[in-house]
Amino acid sequence: MLLYRIAPYSSAAADSSQPGHPSYLHKPAQGYGRVDNAGIYDVWYLSRTxxxxxxxxxxxxxEWQEVMFDFRAIAGARYALHTYSVHDDCKIIDLDDAQALVDVGLRPTQVVTRNRTVTQRWAQKLYNQTTMTGMAWDGVQWWSRHHSDWPVLGLWRTAPTYVRTSELSMAHSAVVDAAGTLNRRTK
Structure with missing residues (x-):
């Protein structure tokens, strides 16, 4: 399955240990996200679209304009759309599935809350839980708080494989689609 993320891109970043590389995971930032549990696991945040x-x-x-793609913290870097793949049999629990919520004892409000203490607590519980087959979850999926038709996920046991990078511009189809969906003005 293909997954996507927006992250800074710099052609000068030679490998995944350098900021600006498509496979770079910013570890100092781990701990602030919805399903982070720093010191226990690292998380790749991705989207299905x-x-x-x-x-x-x-x-x-x-208002969206070309300048928003500039990433000034890294000389010459810009935000880009990175595509990754994971195996189709990757064990991802879908919290947009009512039965999955019942099975793990979660309410939809606990999934969408902005209270990171709550979301990180249930994420750690899911990380420690195993599936019916005895295998551990590779990650968790929920719906974007910006638009419910956008599934987003966090992978903690499976690192995605880098596929390609697309430069972003106001004319990029994903930017046009997102701006239209979110009713954003574009320049």
Missing amino acids: EAGAVGEVFARYT
Whole structure:
């Protein structure tokens, strides 16, 4: 299955240990996200849709313009759309499935709350839990708070395999789609 994320890209980043590389995971930032549990596992945040990946990062802006793709913390870097793959049999629990919520004892409000203490607690519980087959969950999926049709996920046991990078612009189809879905003005 293909998954997407928006992250800084720099052609000068030679390998995954360098910021700006598509496979770089910013570990100092681990601990602030919805399903983070720093010191226990690292998380790859991804989207099942290209537009969802764009929307997750840029939804906070009311007007979208080319300059928002600049990433000034790394010389010459810009945000880009990175595509990754994971095996189709990757064990991802879908919290948009009512039965899955019942099975793990969660309410929808606990999934969407912005209270990181709550979401990180249930994420650690899921990380420690095993599936009916005795296998541990590789990650968790829920719906984007920006648009419910955008499934987003966090992978903690399976690192995605890098496939390709697309440069972002206001004309990129994922940007156009996300801007339209979120009703954002574009320049």
